[in-house]
Amino acid sequence: MRYSTTISRLTILLASVLVMSCAAMRGVNVGGYDLTPLADAGDKIAKSTAGSTEQEETEIGRHMAGTLLGASKLSRQQNQQRYVNRVGRLLTLHSTRPNLTWHFGVLNDSDVNAFAAPGGYVFVTSGLLNMLDSEAQLAGVLAHEIAHVTHKDYLNAMRSNNLLGAALDVGAFVGSAATDGKMSSTEREFAQRVVNASKQVYARGLDKSDEYAADKAALDLMTDAGYDPYAFVAVMQKLEARSARDSGMALLLQTHPSPTDRLAEMSTTMDTMRVPSTVQTLEKRFQQSVR
């Protein structure tokens, strides 16, 4: 009798865990039972619907970045890597997630493209970098990718397509790394799922609405950081001019709305944009740092 009362109490409490803060459960003791493990379980279920923890996000991002870097390596031009990290990191200071561990990378690839991965990974190909004329143009490209991270677009794409399997498992895999530096079997399974999901998401691309939203956010972020937002419009026009004849833009065009459509979408934002006269393009610093 005492046990069934406890169990029914536990059931009620477990149910409440799913709808309220789990922190309150920690250390709670009912009939001699410590409810902390239930609180942890509730945490995981809550996160599977509300989003991942930052640790999970970073771990998913690391494997997603690893997948991309399996297809294309980092450029060995250290000056470019450093410069792109500086420009990117200064943009993130104006973003909604300034304290994330941000990583920026130049891919040694003549294709024209840029990528992001959850947890703060942003990539631009040397093919795209070579097309640009100014720091503001680079900032536009990076700001678009930063927006995909802060909007959690890749995480949502994986989740909505159920590419990672049961979300509860994700929580279980993270933090299960073996101490000897090798992957535990659960971590290996987690990594494999993320790699497979990454291949699908990168090949398929995000929703068009995510791309338009990232373009809009990029214009705002550039302006906040002191860059001329029209420089990103100029980049889009370069892509538009190039797209018809360039095989190196195939993947970008397969996974994004056309530059013409993106320009049309941006024009509505531009009408209401407030751009201070102090914004800069910084051609000189770009040329000195990249060439």
Add this chain to the structure above:
Amino acid sequence: MRKYTITNTRFAPRLLLGSCLLATALAVQADTGQTTAATELKQAPNASSATVSQLSAGQSLQIGTRQGAWYQVKTPQGEGWVRMLSVRLQGGTTRSGESTMSGLASLAQASRSNTTVATGVRGLSRQQLQNAQEDLAEVARMNQYQVSATEAQQFAQAAGLPAPRR
């Protein structure tokens, strides 16, 4: 009446005087483009300035520098400024009017870019992604380039970019 003197495909330096955005520009090589809709050719890069001429859609133009949302252009009807979104750059264009480099420097840049293109790995097709083997060592290599918030602030400050509002 021509307000500015234009030398061949380059815009004369004095055209750029008074523009702080372009203070360092010496000569800018022109790109070509077309108007995508009927648009006004303006005397200055703002909507309230005098109209030089009315341009029809499909009008070819040479594009010089950009200032804000405007391109400086040269057309058979004269020179002036048009809204950048009324212009489509011609295919084959590699640069818009944002560069400050002279023609010679741009040639040097082009040859260097070509070298990169020649040696760059063309790897980011769907097929290459499908065949990719995860490379976590390469991910770890990115750590060495990581920039702290403090360093990023200094980098912004060095160019006179504003500090974050918070």
